[in-house]
Amino acid sequence: MIDSASRLGAAGRALVAMTPQLVRAGVTLDVAYLHDAPDGCQPELTEAGAAVFAVGRPGRAGTAAALHRLIRERRPDLVHTTRHAGAHRSDLLAQAAAFAARTPVVSSLVDPPSGPDRPGGLRPAQALDAATARGTRRFHALTRYVAATTAKRLRVPRQRIDVVPRGRDPELLGTATPERRAEVRGALELPGDVPVVLVAACQQYRKGLDVLLDAWPAVRRAEPEAVLLLAGGEGPETARLHALAGVAGNVRFLGPRDDVADLMAAADAVAVPARRDGQGGAAIEAMGVGVPLVCTDLPGLRETVGSEDYARLVPPERPAELAAAIADTLADRSAAGARAQAARARFLTSFTLHQVSAQTVEFYERSLRLRPA
Known part of the structure; x- marks a missing residue:
């Protein structure tokens, strides 16, 4: 689940690069996104073997309902979200829909916890992080530093967070x-x-x-x-x-x-x-x-x-x-x-894509085996 299908955003670039590797490793990958973009990466994802779904609807309730229907229809083993300063909406909506469908959720932690992006600003949905973390099966962090600092903020045991960096080909x-x-x-x-x-x-x-x-x-x-x-x-x-x-x-x-x-x-x-x-x-x-x-x-x-x-x-x-x-x-x-x-x-x-993709598959397999600590 990602906010935008833009190929120029970090999430879109990482997903486009990773998809062929994951599909070759045997992962059936469905990608749901909220927002279209003129530089959308849907063709690359489809060509690489992913199924792509636009789930954005007017209002949060409509989007949550569309996500819930998609999860019930596709019946994935895991729903993978991202906790990021710019991706709270997709994360929270996907978690709510997955919880309602009784589907395990894993979540990526890509930024260290911080104050506002600019002095005097506020980061929306921060207060919900710890609450939603309780229902998340496992977490994946890009670095040990992000894992250690975010574990404290989310009040989850450090052993529930695996470290897998992003890679490049x-x-x-x-x-x-x-x-x-x-x-x-x-x-x-x-x-x-x-x-x-x-x-x-x-x-x-x-x-x-x-x-x-x-x-x-x-x-x-x-x-x-x-x-x-x-x-x-x-x-x-x-x-x-x-x-x-x-x-x-x-x-x-x-x-x-x-x-x-x-x-x-x-x-x-x-x-x-x-x-x-x-x-x-x-x-x-x-x-x-x-x-x-x-x-x-x-x-x-x-x-x-x-x-x-x-x-x-x-x-x-x-x-x-x-x-x-x-x-x-x-x-x-x-x-x-x-x-x-x-x-x-x-x-x-x-940091090669081949190494990181193998670690990601291991993360998924471990998430299916292990319950939250």
Whole structure:
């Protein structure tokens, strides 16, 4: 169960990538979604062997009834939901429908617990989390950090939470080669020798893009020709980010992209300046492509990246330190390349789609065997 069928959202991308692997492993996969999207991934899911169902209806009661009918008709062994800052509606509706149909529910935990996404804001449905957790068969978290912190918030035993990261297909990601770099830069009308930094993230406060833009003038003082590419959909921070970019200079907004791996292959560094992140999908992709990485030293990101042997890590919300790390990465290409090579080796041993899919099937099988503790 997902909120949106958009192929550009994290849930949609992960599902499109995972579906062929799960189907080949013997999983009969039904995908229900609330909202259509112009960039919908329904054709890819269907081609990969999933059955896809639009269940969004006017009003929550109508959607809950449609979900209940679907579950009664399809009779799945498990209903899989996601607990996420942007997916509370689908999670709660799917859980209610599954509970009514007496179908076990498993749920993914993708973000660490936090306060508001922006000072003064509120996260809806947070008060219901602990109550609905009692009826959830098992949980899956992207990192040990998310598992440990969320167990406390939901008041569930840690042993009810399995850790399975999101993965990427190394063949689909490809690697950073001179030929690929030249082709992508040509399409973007970027000279081959201009330093390029890429960030791939939606324009939300938790992504810390404003911190990166605050840091960018200092990067340009060290590398005057450097260009910053921002790939990702608009959001609550869009107007503010455009204002900051006008001051920083040499910043290009690319909008939502389905070729992020190509953009990474054309970049000299990938930045992940997040204030909050459960695992770091962009960091995993940069590791897989083999591009130098600079990211904030959040527990979930450090668990993914490993250490400074693989990436430059800086405290969150420190523009000066972020600028220094990016400038150093652009200046010392030899050291940055060594880190990127080590990071790709780490990716291949821990985050390939084949490995993650096998762990997901094991999670489903374990969920069917075990009752909540």
